[in-house]
Amino acid sequence: MIGSVSKPKRVVEATGVVKDYGDGATAFRALKGVDFHADEGEFVILSGPSGSGKTTLISILGCVLSATAGHVRVLDDVITAAPESDLPKLRLAYIGFIFQGHNLIASMSAQENVAIMLALRGWNSIDAKKEAARLLSLVELSDKIESLPADLSGGQRQRVSIARCIAGNPPIVLADEPTASLDAQTGQLVTEVLHNIAKKRGHTVITVTHDNRIYHFADRIVHIEDGLIIDEKKDSHP
Numbered sequence: 001m002i003g004s005v006s007k008p009k010r011v012v013e014a015t016g017v018v019k020d021y022g023d024g025a026t027a028f029r030a031l032k033g034v035d036f037h038a039d040e041g042e043f044v045i046l047s048g049p050s051g052s053g054k055t056t057l058i059s060i061l062g063c064v065l066s067a068t069a070g071h072v073r074v075l076d077d078v079i080t081a082a083p084e085s086d087l088p089k090l091r092l093a094y095i096g097f098i099f100q101g102h103n104l105i106a107s108m109s110a111q112e113n114v115a116i117m118l119a120l121r122g123w124n125s126i127d128a129k130k131e132a133a134r135l136l137s138l139v140e141l142s143d144k145i146e147s148l149p150a151d152l153s154g155g156q157r158q159r160v161s162i163a164r165c166i167a168g169n170p171p172i173v174l175a176d177e178p179t180a181s182l183d184a185q186t187g188q189l190v191t192e193v194l195h196n197i198a199k200k201r202g203h204t205v206i207t208v209t210h211d212n213r214i215y216h217f218a219d220r221i222v223h224i225e226d227g228l229i230i231d232e233k234k235d236s237h238p
């Protein structure tokens with residue numbers, strides 16, 4: 001019946017977002033008025049040339065950086081109105097972030113790197129370690145849970161950071177080039193894990209990538225160039 005289908009919930013909404021790095025004569029405008037949105041259960045790809053503003057945009061959506069101007073809402077919080085000191089709290093409540101480069105803690109094992117995220121989200125240490133082992137098995141790293149980051153390959157470290165990012169089930173997962181250092185098979189595995197987070201759990205996944213092997217997974221591909229969104233295209237599910 002027309003009207004009986006409920007619209008998916010809008011999870012992220014950004015309007016007119018501007019980001020300047022530095023100030024005065026050295027200021028650089030990395031985002032020039034970006035409008036962007038993502039809904040519950042959506043898998044959105046953000047693509048664009050190097051230096052176009054992709055990391056800057058997802059860092060603002062992920063409560064890592066503040067916008068210079070514009071409006072960003074994440075679920076019930078208008079993050080552009082929140083004081084900078086509230087950003088870590090909002091990030092912990094809402095966001096799983098896979099950074100460009102992996103940002104693992106060098107002195108901690110793979111399992112501890114994942115468990116620490118759960119501990120930050122209030123889990124006790126025994127449950128956190130068990131859950132960390134389960135998440136590492138999802139990315140096929142059960143045999144490496146005791147390894148330090150230095151003893152893992154680049155692709156394995158990237159998979160640890162994916163397990164850490166989804167630890168505790170954050171409603172929004174942001175991934176910055178998650179398959180960049182991976183071979184085709186591991187890249188496919190990682191993309192399937194991210195896709196399942198959107199399609200099976202109904203979470204929102206926004207992935208920056210140049211990797212056109214994973215474009216067909218996306219509900220939408222948003223192109224950014226020189227700090228502006230230039231194009232959006234619908235794509236089919238795999």
Ligand SMILES: Nc1ncnc2c1ncn2[C@@H]1O[C@H](COP(=O)(O)OP(=O)(O)OP(=O)(O)O)[C@@H](O)[C@H]1O
Pocket residue numbers: 021022028030048049050051052053054055056057100
């Ligand atoms: N901390 C900073 N200070 C000054 N300029 C910055 C800073 N971070 C990024 N920039 C500039 O802002 C622009 C956008 O950077 P951003 O990292 O968002 O690009 P990107 O699209 O993620 O690029 P890549 O694909 O290479 O990762 C670039 O020109 C970059 O040099």
Ligand SMILES: [Mg+2]
Pocket residue numbers: 054055056100176
């Ligand atoms: Mg980047």
